[in-house]
Amino acid sequence: MTIEEYLSELRAKLRVGPFRKRRILREIEGHLLDAVHEARIAGIGRQEAERLAIERFGSPRQLADRFDHGRNRFSRFRVAAVALAAIAVGAAAALGIVLGRNDSAPGAPVASKAVRAACGGEQADPECIKLVTAKLDRMRSSFVRATCGSSNAKAECIRRATDVARAREDFVPCSALPGMVYVGDNTWRAPRSRGTNGTVTLFDECSMSG
Amino acid sequence: MKREELKGHLDLLLLASLASQRLHGYALIEELRRQSGGTFELPEGTVYPALHRLERAGLLSSRWSSESGRRRRVYKLTRNGEEALSERRQAWREFSRGVDLVVQEA
Numbered sequence: 036m037t038i039e040e041y042l043s044e045l046r047a048k049l050r051v052g053p054f055r056k057r058r059i060l061r062e063i064e065g066h067l068l069d070a071v072h073e074a075r076i077a078g079i080g081r082q083e084a085e086r087l088a089i090e091r092f093g094s095p096r097q098l099a100d101r102f103d104h105g106r107n108r109f110s111r112f113r114v115a116a117v118a119l120a121a122i123a124v125g126a127a128a129a130l131g132i133v134l135g136r137n138d139s140a141p142g143a144p145v146a147s148k149a150v151r152a153a154c155g156g157e158q159a160d161p162e163c164i165k166l167v168t169a170k171l172d173r174m175r176s177s178f179v180r181a182t183c184g185s186s187n188a189k190a191e192c193i194r195r196a197t198d199v200a201r202a203r204e205d206f207v208p209c210s211a212l213p214g215m216v217y218v219g220d221n222t223w224r225a226p227r228s229r230g231t232n233g234t235v236t237l238f239d240e241c242s243m244s245g
Numbered sequence: 246m247k248r249e250e251l252k253g254h255l256d257l258l259l260l261a262s263l264a265s266q267r268l269h270g271y272a273l274i275e276e277l278r279r280q281s282g283g284t285f286e287l288p289e290g291t292v293y294p295a296l297h298r299l300e301r302a303g304l305l306s307s308r309w310s311s312e313s314g315r316r317r318r319v320y321k322l323t324r325n326g327e328e329a330l331s332e333r334r335q336a337w338r339e340f341s342r343g344v345d346l347v348v349q350e351a
Contacts, residue, residue, distance in 0.1 A: 058318070059293065059297075061316065061318070062269075062270060062293055062317075062318045063293065065269070065270075065271070065315055065316065065317050065318070066269075066270050066271045066289070066293075068315065069271040069315075069317075070271065070289075091288075091289050092289045092290045093288055093289070093290030093291075097290060098290045098293075098294070101290065101291065101294035102293075102294045102297065
């Protein structure tokens with residue numbers, strides 16, 4: 036397998052957003068090329084140098100699984116975090132219904148394109164928008180706290196971390212992964228089912244109500 | 246050291262290697278190998294997921310850097326990373342001291 040073939044296979048197996056995928060592939064390519072360069076200096080032929088570099092690195096599937104595992108742990112945290120938000124939002128929505136308010140009333144969250152896409156696009160479900168927006172806000176707050184500390188946080192750190200959190204494409208709830216479709220009842224499902232023994236991974240179905 | 250044993254300490258090793266310098270992934274692996282006298286031969290594919298995870302946790306920051314005509318992602322500790330390293334070093338000292346006490350031959 037050549038480095039080009041390795042990266043192509045890795046690209047196909049990585050289950051992360053496009054921005055993060057590009058970064059991972061560039062880093063891995065740089066690493067493999069450095070390894071090949073060292074081997075060539077040692078007198079090893081190009082083909083053998085590439086083979087050795089790839090062998091020491093691990094298979095594309097193993098690498099994709101390692102990135103996936105790290106993301107899954109974070110995704111479970113996200114789902115748990117939004118369960119609380121969903122309860123609060125659901126209660127507020129119920130109160131809004133009782134009081135006769137609708138979702139287009141002033142104060143309703145302005146949904147970003149990504150949020151709308153996660154909630155049905157043109158026919159975006161208002162309840163879904165509220166849940167996903169609340170989840171994103173909590174995730175961003177957690178990131179800022181983790182970066183700047185929960186106390187003695189300097190204003191500049193908070194400002195920068197907030198900017199980073201807003202720009203990071205991987206701050207996307209499991210509901211907004213490519214292919215996820217909101218099927219109502221606080222549930223998203225991928226068109227293609229994955230999992231064994233009847234279990235469904237977080238990439239396939241996320242119940243915002245936990 | 247077996248790979249499974251090494252995995253449990255990978256975060257500490259990565260943070261410690263970045264304590265006083267900025268490094269990209271390839272250089273980081275080489276540095277670990279050098280500092281450990283060849284003891285730690287990390288499976289190279291394990292490093293990048295760990296670096297990304299530590300960055301997401303706010304312990305590392307990174308940026309692209311061009312050197313020798315190639316762009317590489319260079320990592321460094323954040324302030325939170327320095328604190329985390331200090332805590333984990335202390336935890337390691339206590340752990341290893343305890344292990345030494347238990348396994349030492351009479």
